[in-house]
Amino acid sequence: MFDIKWIRDNPDAFDAAMSQRKNVSVRSSDLIAIDERRRAIIVKLNEAQEKRNSLSKQIGQAKAQKDEAKAQALMAEVAALKEYIPTGEAEERAVEKELRDALSAIPNMALDDVPFGEDEADNVEYFGANGTAETAAKARPARPSFAFAPKEHFEIGVAEKDMDFELAAKLSGSRFVVLKGQIARLERALGQFMLDLHTTEHGYLEVQPPVLVRDDALYGTGQLPKFEEDLFFTPHGEGRLALIPTAEVPMTNFVRESILAEEELPLRFTALTPCFRSEAGSAGRDTRGMLRQHQFDKVELVSITTPEESINEHERMLACAETVLHRLGLHYRVMTLCTGDMGFGARKTYDLEVWLPGQDTYREISSVSVCGDFQARRMDARYRPSGEKQAPRYVHTLNGSGTAVGRCLIAVLENYQQEDGSVLIPEALQPYMGGLTSIGGK
Incomplete structure (x- = not known):
């Protein structure tokens, strides 16, 4: 604000x-x-x-x-x-x-280096702070090649068996799914792999936050009042609680109405939670498969830092999210969102877009944003500079997906599919799958 x-x-x-x-x-x-x-x-x-x-x-x-x-x-x-x-x-x-x-109701102000544009067509590919297209192509996993026409995730043999949209529709309606057997285990493995990576190698503190929050928390991170129609609410006492659209909401609000010591910063949190979104305004988009669901799991990253370090922290968080895709051998690209495609609270956003051979296109799997003091002002989250007798300053907040588990499941299924309907298991996930090297098939 x-x-x-x-x-x-x-x-x-x-x-x-x-x-x-x-x-x-x-x-x-x-x-x-x-x-x-x-x-x-x-x-x-x-x-x-x-x-x-x-x-x-x-x-x-x-x-x-x-x-x-x-x-x-x-x-x-x-x-x-x-x-x-x-x-x-x-x-x-x-x-x-x-x-x-x-x-x-006013969105955040874009940083000077954010490209101007109207929509996603004006986003610009990003090759790293000192990178080029050539160096990025060498560093990132290559696109897979197939001797057959690759299928979309919900058409692959093992997914057809263990990804049940009809049963979910009986329980909850459209845009839900019941995962079974090996597919359910694979999604669980992905979430555990991401958490272990971010906590043991990237220095994030794992937390398990509530998935029901008050209006104040949603206001603090910018979901309210502007995006109320995107949320699911439930009555609670004399008021209401909302199901979180992302773990960014509770984790960023950890520092709400606080004055931190500069020595405590940066704070880095990660959580694997279900997320709930009404997908208001998305009628007719991605109606098949798991791409756009009302409920999905996501590993979220949140950083709280000083104004001087927030840009560096943004690049660091991007690298943490990229590591997930590197370890899984998934081809991707990074896009800097233009001013017209950027989120409400962001000053700058990188989108990681993973290659989906079944769709023959890139799809977003993570957004990594730096928000400056925009959310901090809404939450009254401040810190006291060390060694200075001056008034407390607002912290800077950042958030990113590390990554969306459901979309990562889609990417693994499509990129590692075999002609017989089976799916190979990326090496990084095999310890989480009891040593299995593939699922499905005959």
Whole structure:
């Protein structure tokens, strides 16, 4: 969320940034006008309170001088002020809410090196901080070649047997799946492999957060109020709780309303959780198979760091997610999202897109975003710089998939499929599969 003081001081920079974001019509003048009304009410309230205090003293002086007429006149003025002040305070609260609601609906400002564009067609391939297309191609696993026409994941023999969409539809409706047998075990193996990698090699702390959260947590990471229709809610007491759309929500909120010591940073968390999304607005997209589900598992990465280190942490997190695909031997590319395709809370986002031979295309398997202090302001998450006697500063937050387990399952099935309907097991997963080297087939 933006600081209105920064907008007042930098109206042209704010307008230029918002002109690059998709479907954003708000301008600095709109927000400053609300803030002017708020400030005018505050001035009027302060004047009324000061005058009330001054008149109260004058009443005492008039009574001491036995000037009852003057005292009564002054008391009438005080009574009028006392009647106005609660009304003025209510007006102030209403305008403050109006300003906060307006600021809450504004997306983050893109970093200067984010490409300008309207949609995913304007995203730009990224080859690493010092990389080229040639070096990236050498470093990344190659595309597999097939002596037969590769199938989509749900058409492969072992998946046809153990990936049951009809049974899930009986239980829950469309966009759910029941995984059975070897496919269920393979998905479990993928999640465990990712967690072990990120905790033992990448320094993330494994946590098991709640999957039901309050509105405040969703507001802190930017899902509310703008994306309420994408969430699943359940009544709870006098209010409600929401099923998490990603473990980013609870893990980032670990530092909500906190002041950390700089020495504690960076904080790095990872979790394997189910995620729940209503997929509002996605009717007719990816209706076959597991690509777009209401419920799916994901290994999430979250970092909390200082402003000076957030860009480096972004590159580090990207490398952690890439390692998953390297170890599994899955071909992929990295895309820098343009201003029109970037998420609400991000300042910059890299998408990892894995190659799916059954679809003959790349599909997103991870998004890695740096959010600056955008979420921290919403959560009031700060840190105190070491060795300095200055006010606490807002932390910077980052999040990324490390990776989406269901989509990784799809990628393994399609990239390691065999003509007889079996699927080879990547070497990195074999210890998690009891030593199995393949599943399915005759």
